[in-house]
Amino acid sequence: MEVAATYLVAAFACALAAVYLRLPPLVGFLVAGFVLAALDVPYLEGIDLAADLGVTLLLFGIGLKLDVRTLLRREVLFTSVAHMVIFTVLGAGFVKLLLLLGLPGLGSVTGGGALAIAFALSFSSTVVVIKVLEERGESQAFYGRLAVGILVIQDIAAVVFLAASEGHLPSVWALSLVLLWPLSLLLRRVWSHLGHGEMQALFGLLIAFVPGYALFELVGLKGDLGALVMGMLLAHHRAASDLGRQLTNIKDLLLVGFFLEIGLAGVPSLVDLAVAGVLLVLAFVQGWGYALLLRLSQITRHTTSRVGLAMAQFSEFGLIVTAVAVEMGLVEERWLTIIAVAVAASFVLSAAANRTESHADRLSLLLPPDPPVDRLHPECRPLALEGADALVLGMGRVGQGAAHQLLDEHRLHVLGVEQNPDKLLALAKDGLKAIEADASDITLWDGVVDHPRIQLVVIALPSHEVALDILGQLRQRDYTGRIAAVARYPEHETELRAAGADVVTQIYGGAGAQLADDACTPSPG
Known part of the structure; x- marks a missing residue:
C-alpha cells in the first residue's frame, strides 16, 4: 500500500505543477514516472494492467465514433501509407547521418537497425492525439476524423508488424471473428433495454474487454484492436455518445498508469537525453509530413496544419518496435531508454504545441497557399x-x-x-x-x-x-x-x-x- 500511495502522491503533485504551468496533466504524469524511476521506488504491480485497460477503453471509444468509410478515403489511406514509407526512409538516413557525425551514445547500429528505429518513430500516439481532440471537442471535426483515420491505419500496420516479427500468423480461428457482426446486431438490441445508468457503463466495459480485447488476444491478434473493432460495430447506436461520456472518467484514470509507465522505462544518462533531444527533430518532420501529404488531396492549410500539429509526436508503439530490434541484435539495449525519453519528450512538446489553436494558425501560414475554390476538397469549400x-x-x-x-x-x-x-x-x-x-x-x-x-x-x-x-x-x-x-x-x-x-x-x-x-x-x- 505504501508503494501505491507514493505513486499517487507523485502523480498528483507533478500533474498539479503541470496544470499550474498551463500544461496538460499528462505532462505531469510523464515527469512523475521519471521521478519515481530516478528515486528507485519499487515497481507498482498492476500499473501495466491499468495502462492496457486504459488504452483498450480509449480505442473502444474511438470505435464508437468512427465511420469505417473514413478509412477507405484516399486522403486517409494514401497519407497513412505514404507517410510511413517516406518517414522510415528519411528517418533511417537521419540516424545514419548522426552516426557519421560521431554523435556519442549511439553504439553500433546496422542498416536494418536504422530502419527499425525510423519505423518505430514513424507512428503518432493514439493516446495523445485522441486526448487533444477530446479536450477540444473536435474528434468529429474534419481534421479530427482525418487524424483518427490515419491512426487506425497505423494500428493495423502495427498488427501486421507484430505478426511478422513474431514469425507466425494469427490462429486460423481468427476467421471466426466475422461472426462478431451478427453478434453485434444482438448486442444492439440488448443495449437498447439497459437504460442510461450503471448497467450501460458495465455493458461498455464488458464489450470492450471480453469480445473485444480477450477474444482477439485468444486468436493471436492485438487486444486493443479488438476493442476498436467492437466499438466500430456498435457505432451509430443512439446511445453511443452517452456510453462514451460514461466511460471517459474511467478511461482517463486508467491512462494515468499508461503515462507513468512511459516515464518508468528507465533513468536516462545525460548522453541518452542528448540523443533523444536530437531525435525530436524527427517529431517536427512527422507533423510537416502529414500536413504536406494531405495538401496533395486539395485540403486547406487550416485543416492540414491542425492534423500535422496534433500528430507531431512519437508513439508508445515505438518502444515495442525498438524492443524487437534489440532482440534481433539490430541495435543496442540502451536504445530502449533513448526512445522512451524521445517519446516522453515528444508528448510534452505536443501538449504545449496543441494548448491553443493559434499555434496551428501560425503553422498554416508556412504551408503552400490553398488551391482555387473549384479545386478544393469538397469538405473545405x-x-x-x-x-x-x-x-x-x-x-x-x-x-x-x-x-x-x-x-x-x-x-x-x-x-x-x-x-x-x-x-x-x-x-x-x-x-x-x-x-x-x-x-x-x-x-x-x-x-x-x-x-x-x-x-x-x-x-x-x-x-x-x-x-x-x-x-x-x-x-x-x-x-x-x-x-x-x-x-x-x-x-x-x-x-x-x-x-x-x-x-x-x-x-x-x-x-x-x-x-x-x-x-x-x-x-x-
Whole structure:
C-alpha cells in the first residue's frame, strides 16, 4: 500500500505543477514516472494492467465514433501509407547521418537497425492525439476524423508488424471473428433495454474487454484492436455518445498508469537525453509530413496544419518496435531508454504545441497557399451563409435549444454550425438548418464578417478553449454583432466575458432559471 500511495502522491503533485504551468496533466504524469524511476521506488504491480485497460477503453471509444468509410478515403489511406514509407526512409538516413557525425551514445547500429528505429518513430500516439481532440471537442471535426483515420491505419500496420516479427500468423480461428457482426446486431438490441445508468457503463466495459480485447488476444491478434473493432460495430447506436461520456472518467484514470509507465522505462544518462533531444527533430518532420501529404488531396492549410500539429509526436508503439530490434541484435539495449525519453519528450512538446489553436494558425501560414475554390476538397469549400441572421456554433442539446428559441420566439433566420455530418439529417427533420463546418476555421469567420446581416453568434461548444479562440478570431476581425456563450463553471464565465462575450450563461444555472419560469407559468386549460 505504501508503494501505491507514493505513486499517487507523485502523480498528483507533478500533474498539479503541470496544470499550474498551463500544461496538460499528462505532462505531469510523464515527469512523475521519471521521478519515481530516478528515486528507485519499487515497481507498482498492476500499473501495466491499468495502462492496457486504459488504452483498450480509449480505442473502444474511438470505435464508437468512427465511420469505417473514413478509412477507405484516399486522403486517409494514401497519407497513412505514404507517410510511413517516406518517414522510415528519411528517418533511417537521419540516424545514419548522426552516426557519421560521431554523435556519442549511439553504439553500433546496422542498416536494418536504422530502419527499425525510423519505423518505430514513424507512428503518432493514439493516446495523445485522441486526448487533444477530446479536450477540444473536435474528434468529429474534419481534421479530427482525418487524424483518427490515419491512426487506425497505423494500428493495423502495427498488427501486421507484430505478426511478422513474431514469425507466425494469427490462429486460423481468427476467421471466426466475422461472426462478431451478427453478434453485434444482438448486442444492439440488448443495449437498447439497459437504460442510461450503471448497467450501460458495465455493458461498455464488458464489450470492450471480453469480445473485444480477450477474444482477439485468444486468436493471436492485438487486444486493443479488438476493442476498436467492437466499438466500430456498435457505432451509430443512439446511445453511443452517452456510453462514451460514461466511460471517459474511467478511461482517463486508467491512462494515468499508461503515462507513468512511459516515464518508468528507465533513468536516462545525460548522453541518452542528448540523443533523444536530437531525435525530436524527427517529431517536427512527422507533423510537416502529414500536413504536406494531405495538401496533395486539395485540403486547406487550416485543416492540414491542425492534423500535422496534433500528430507531431512519437508513439508508445515505438518502444515495442525498438524492443524487437534489440532482440534481433539490430541495435543496442540502451536504445530502449533513448526512445522512451524521445517519446516522453515528444508528448510534452505536443501538449504545449496543441494548448491553443493559434499555434496551428501560425503553422498554416508556412504551408503552400490553398488551391482555387473549384479545386478544393469538397469538405473545405466556402460555406453558404446567405440569409442567416444568427449563427449557432455546436448543435448539441444546448445549441438546438438556443436555435429553436431564436427561430420560434424571436423569428430570426438561424443557421447552425455542426462538425458531425451524421447529425445534419436529424437536425433538418427537426426543422433546423445547419451546415457541416469546423467552428474554429478562420475562413468561417472571414465569411461572417463579410455578411453584415449576421448580428448574433451563439457559442454552444463543449470546449472552453475553443470558445476562447473563436472569441479572439471575432474580435480580431472587429465583428460588431452580439456574441453569446455558455459556460460550465464560474471561472469560465469570467474568462469568456473578458475575451469579449456580451452574454454568458452558465449551463446549469440557466437550466434552473428556465425550470423556475416553467414552474410558475400556469398550464393551459
